[in-house]
Amino acid sequence: MTARILAAPLAAVLLAAAPVQAADNPLDKDRYSLSETGDGFLRLDRQSGRVSLCKKVNDAWRCVPLPDAERALEEEIAALAIENERLTARNRELEAKILAIGRSAEEAMGGLNGKEARPSPDGLSAEDEKQLDRALDFTEKAMRRFFGLMQSLREELEEKPN
Template sequence: MKRIAICLALIGAMAPAAGLAQSAAGSGDRPDANPDRYVLSPAGESFLRLDRQTGRIAQCVQRDEAWRCVLVPDVQIVLEEEIARLSEEVASLRAENRRLAEKAGEPAAPEGRAPAAPERHSLTPEEEKEIDRAMDFTEKAMRRFFGMMKTFRQEFEGLAQ
């Protein structure tokens, strides 16, 4: 929507400047521009035109005896449009999360906050013993592995000398 408004504003701004290409066709040196609205600055073989009303910059280049001005992309506008798009997407995803939570019978997360992490269940004594056995096995295997690596390194260094 914002882009359409900008395009309409540019068309409206360009309408008075439509005579730019025709009236500049004879001059050749520099494009004609309303001095109250536009500021022209030389930039190599072209001119940069600053629109004092909109703040937009266009590059004006002479082609076939006529000046053509093309708007220079404004990074700030692109960033603002991307932020707006992402904000809409976040709002849509939050609404979808609320809908899915309600469907599943779960409480929805408060607005602007991530859903709470699922509750952790405590382990039974038997499960804790099983984990301890697995950790002991892993520790022995790692010690054995690193012992073998130390032996291989010592043998390799002995061969290298």
């Protein structure tokens, strides 16, 4: 028998074996569409848009739903949107905590009776800044001496005849 001779009885079997929702009419002949493939049939559910591949396996016809790439992408997008909302809310929560900690630190530092205990904007205390200034002064003097020595050596070499 050829596939075309089997198509009509197969269509009846596949349509009758299709999953039926409670509100659907099981005798709705226009719900499913069958298209012949090389090794079976593709069954399209016109209501849900789902496609199944129907094949004869061990003398019985079986229809296996095919993966729907668009639906999978839509589900992934929806899941990512939910995760994005969750992470955005968590980010706002953490920002609020950071601001509260900053205010608490400012209040604690303000309660030191006006003493110079606040760090500078770069995070250095007044004593640290004094030490840094001394180190920079020392470095400047050392560099001036070094370059002075280099200048003296250059002058000496230029003065000597060959």
